[in-house]
């Protein structure tokens with residue numbers, strides 16, 4: 001079998017002890033010999049591999065591989081071969097498609113069936129490494145970064161503090177910190193668009209930078225800066241900062257997510273109560289809303305009608321689902337709400353009782369808690385391992401990779417810890433959420449008739465999830481409180497005493513005595529606890 005040897009002098013690491021071209025050549029020749037490979041040609045480039053298309057020998061070699069002359073490359077290290085993403089991609093693709101059959105380095109060999117990702121990761125790291133070198137990070141800055149102190153100018157809400165002698169750090173700006181934090185919370189409530197929050201800032205809490213009112217583009221940029229969740233970027237790398245954070249990492253990701261997706265559609269969704277909630281039960285596509293305006297002759301007035309229909313966007317399915325009017329949806333919802341009717345006294349009694357108690361953990365929360373704890377443990381072990389090995393590692397290139405991994409683990413552990421904390425908070429709030437659901441159920445009938453769009457959305461949110469329309473019928477997966485109400489009614493229906501045509505659970509005309517109220521509530525509470 002034929003092979004090519006590719007050698008490249010590395011200009012960027014003159015100061016280090018790197019194998020000379022001749023040493024590299026000698027070793028690669030030996031490897032070729034030991035593997036029984038015939039060397040077709042030895043290619044040598046002088047230039048760095050940091051930018052694509054700058055190495056004539058490398059280009060020539062690639063052409064000759066394509067012509068099939070040799071299918072195996074021998075190179076000292078994977079990063080000799082490429083240190084830029086264009087050529088990484090090229091090599092990785094050729095390896096995956098068997099155009100290159102093997103890449104042999106002094107340390108290991110890469111085969112087409114190998115995890116190409118591994119190759120991508122290693123070469124991407126080489127790419128990152130070269131970028132870091134060109135960033136020419138100053139020593140003082142670097143040590144600040146390692147301590148978790150952002151060495152640049154503090155973002156809005158923070159101040160640079162200290163001097164060279166005593167050391168510089170970043171502290172919360174007592175005036176702006178609470179304002180910026182409040183703006184984050186407003187966005188996190190998902191009640192407002194970025195533009196709306198921007199207007200609130202202008203009117204109520206104006207933020208100035210260098211004497212000028214913050215522009216929308218700077219405002220927009222601010223909410224893309226991970227500094228606010230305790231992570232900062234420096235020289236292309238992420239670091240966990242020691243500064244006081246305003247939000248958690250998950251909250252930051254959530255804001256990014258809906259700024260990118262919902263910004264355009266959110267505004268218009270607000271005009272339709274059921275838009276973005278239903279999926280087509282036939283083809284699983286989205287159900288969208290349309291408004292039609294008609295002129296009514298008898299009243300001499302314009303009237304608008306809302307329709308909800310499948311977008312029919314799945315090409316492989318010939319979806320026949322017909323549109324439903326808002327009126328049809330609401331009459332079906334009214335039936336669903338009727339099914340979960342319980343006298344107000346029962347809800348009021350339960351809401352009072354729950355308000356006095358502490359929240360209890362659900363099954364799902366218990367499992368999530370356990371998994372989070374285990375994940376934190378695993379990552380912490382990995383982190384400690386790297387910490388120990390870092391002391392022994394002498395190769396500065398590997399040290400750099402290890403440090404990067406170490407930072408990455410630190411950030412991930414912090415994120416998991418935050419998730420764990422918010423889960424504990426959620427557990428403490430569990431009863432609060434049930435109370436919320438009970439209140440919504442209690443008022444659902446009225447809200448459906450005369451509530452605002454927001455209130456109607458809230459009804460659906462508390463009734464259940466996975467909303468579908470199939471054959472003009474609405475369907476959903478009931479929320480566990482709703483499920484418990486249904487079970488309670490069935491249970492009581494099957495019992496004597498409270499059953500029969502005059503059963504007050506099924507009519508609004510009769511009121512229950514205190515004994516009956518207690519019985520119904522504790523039955524309901526048992527079902528809620530069991531399905532939590």
Ligand SMILES: [Zn+2]
Nearest residue numbers: 280283310319
């Ligand atoms: Zn459909």
